[in-house]
Amino acid sequence: MIVLNYHELAEASPSNAWCLTHETFDTHLALCGDRLISPQRFLEHCPDPNASRTGTILLTFDDGFLSDYTHVYARYVRTNRIPGFMSFIPVDFVGLPGRMSWDMIAELGSGGVAIGSHGMAHIDLTTVSDVELDRELTMSKSILENRLGQPVTLFAFPYGRFSRRVWDAALKAGYTHLFTIQLGYHGGFEPFLYSRLCLTNNMDAEYMRQHLLDPDAMRGLAWRISTNLGLYRQLMRWRYR
Numbered sequence: 001m002i003v004l005n006y007h008e009l010a011e012a013s014p015s016n017a018w019c020l021t022h023e024t025f026d027t028h029l030a031l032c033g034d035r036l037i038s039p040q041r042f043l044e045h046c047p048d049p050n051a052s053r054t055g056t057i058l059l060t061f062d063d064g065f066l067s068d069y070t071h072v073y074a075r076y077v078r079t080n081r082i083p084g085f086m087s088f089i090p091v092d093f094v095g096l097p098g099r100m101s102w103d104m105i106a107e108l109g110s111g112g113v114a115i116g117s118h119g120m121a122h123i124d125l126t127t128v129s130d131v132e133l134d135r136e137l138t139m140s141k142s143i144l145e146n147r148l149g150q151p152v153t154l155f156a157f158p159y160g161r162f163s164r165r166v167w168d169a170a171l172k173a174g175y176t177h178l179f180t181i182q183l184g185y186h187g188g189f190e191p192f193l194y195s196r197l198c199l200t201n202n203m204d205a206e207y208m209r210q211h212l213l214d215p216d217a218m219r220g221l222a223w224r225i226s227t228n229l230g231l232y233r234q235l236m237r238w239r240y241r
């Protein structure tokens with residue numbers, strides 16, 4: 001399983017590297033073809049160790065942009081052209097210009113989109129105190145759960161930044177699936193960590209094609225050597241200690 005991570009989608013003139021045009025997104029969907037799966041199916045298959053090497057693809061969107069609702073949900077999910085996606089919400093951003101309202105998020109949630117937390121204020125959780133870390137994790141979870149009327153067990157680390165302290169706190173807060181920004185197949189070096197490819201403007205269609213063929217192709221030498229030696233998990237646990 002491969003997990004792709006998007007942010008804002010725009011008709012034209014992307015305002016930053018993480019904003020992609022509708023045309024680029026269409027190109028990506030065409031490359032994904034019938035390999036796209038729903039978040040529900042993704043979560044069902046997660047415990048299966050053999051599932052990680054299947055070619056299925058999950059779409060995820062971070063930061064609660066309006067385009068999750070106006071473009072991805074309205075244009076693709078409601079017409080059954082894609083089987084759903086995950087949307088990670090930074091709670092403090094809800095209702096701000098260019099971001100979704102609570103009503104929109106609730107509609108996504110009841111329409112089968114899997115809603116996850118992206119914290120409160122979208123801060124690098126590796127830099128905050130234990131108290132602030134707990135607040136980011138637990139308050140965002142309970143606010144989302146109250147608004148949606150359903151459990152929220154998915155979390156995406158803001159900026160993809162995480163450490164062992166951060167993931168321990170997230171698990172303790174009741175999250176079960178934690179999404180990073182790393183290359184490669186969805187199975188991270190811990191069973192609850194899920195790698196995602198974060199799409200930016202400078203990745204062309206060929207880059208995407210390569211990633212879908214072999215998500216590990218662009219990983220570096222350190223990964224190759226440590227994986228061959230069976231030391232990748234140990235190395236990562238040391239790196240993120």
Ligand SMILES: [Zn+2]
Nearest residue numbers: 062063158159
């Ligand atoms: Zn973010």
